[in-house]
Amino acid sequence: MDIIAKPNDAPLDRTVVETRAYSKATWRLLPFLFLCYVAAYLDRVNVGFAKLQMLSDLAFSETVYGLGAGIFFIGYFLFEVPSNIIMHRVGARIWIARIMITWAVISATSLFVKTPTSFYVMRFLLGVAEAGFFPGIVLYLTYWFPAGRRGRMNALFMMGIPIAGVVGGPLSGWIMAVFQGVGGWSNWQWLFLLEAIPSAVLGVVTLRYLPNGIRSANWLTDEEKRALEANIERDDAGKTHGSLAGIFRDARIWTMAAIYFCCMMGLYGISFYLPTLVKATGVRTALDVGMLTAIPYACAVVSMFLVARSADRSGERRWHFAVPAMLAGAGLFASTQLTGNIPLAMFALTVGTAGMLATMPVFWTYPSAILAGGSAAAAIGMINSIGNLAGFVSASIIGWMKDVTHSTNAGIYCVAGALVFGAVLALLQARQSVNRQAERAPPRAPRSAGERA
Structure with missing residues (x-):
């Protein structure tokens, strides 16, 4: 049995040290990163309520x-890979704090938008400011957690998306209902200002709270640090540590980017238009729209965690991505056929939202299965930046088609089709390429109550 010497030379079972260390890391890092993502995502998509x-x-x-909502992703695309490479070099603490503070300032100043041009400029700058946050955290988690744990850790972090919907829907609806005309400002101006405050506060806290990695975590003992570092080294064995040019020549990375693009077509089709889709079912007041948009996101919290946990335990990734993606496409398509029937339309939107969001933590185990270090930083940034261009495409298509056809249906059909196509691409991937890390991971010790949480 592996043992690690304690300072008093008494033997300590390695599995006990690992269990304790992972419990500490999970409770110390994930709630905070989750809160940061809630704030980030709220600032990104509150334009749907505005x-x-x-x-x-x-x-x-x-x-x-549609163009303004989507142009965010042009700035995001241009600066994401450089941002992730910089974070890998200078450390997460300073870089994540910089991202959060700058996006808070830009999000708040969006209240001064008056013309289409100023709207486009502010959305572009918001994308530039936020570029690197999501892939930076995905990369950051690879510094701490090996493959057998990563799906659940991704899910705990990415639950920030549906929780932002659960919290943000009612909050945004309340701000829109209460603050109209206060101080001479419109309700959407107050929305941009008030919802930027949490991001600014969390950005400042990040400077003192977030360690750059295992070695700088003063809340871990030396033996806990050694245990976690040994697992990461074992996990990285056999992975690619190639050049940036090599990443751009790797067909596997481009295929992953295509799958993620389809996934993001669904996410931003929902994020930017869910309030509009809910309103189309027959709901009238902003507060009622806000309350109802919380339902699909609340169900997505459950689906994300259950699907990610199942994928980690079984070691199977492809079907755990494809089935939720297909259900998401079916749910979104069905919602367009049920306009006027609020309960059934909300059920369809809930299936679409819960299925779509369940794909994300599973997908992000793909690139970390084959890459490590600087290669992983560049690849994760590249995949996320290309995938997020779907935010520009989906928002622009739905907005344009609504002007032309006076309905969001045609745009939603495109989004639903993209999700199904992404599911097919995922199933065409070689099983070994996306499952192999989970399959080779050593057996895990029974988890403590704290770790199970």
């Missing part, structure tokens, strides 16, 4: 809104 009043106040068309 739209309910902003378009009439500023005389914007649906095409202008």
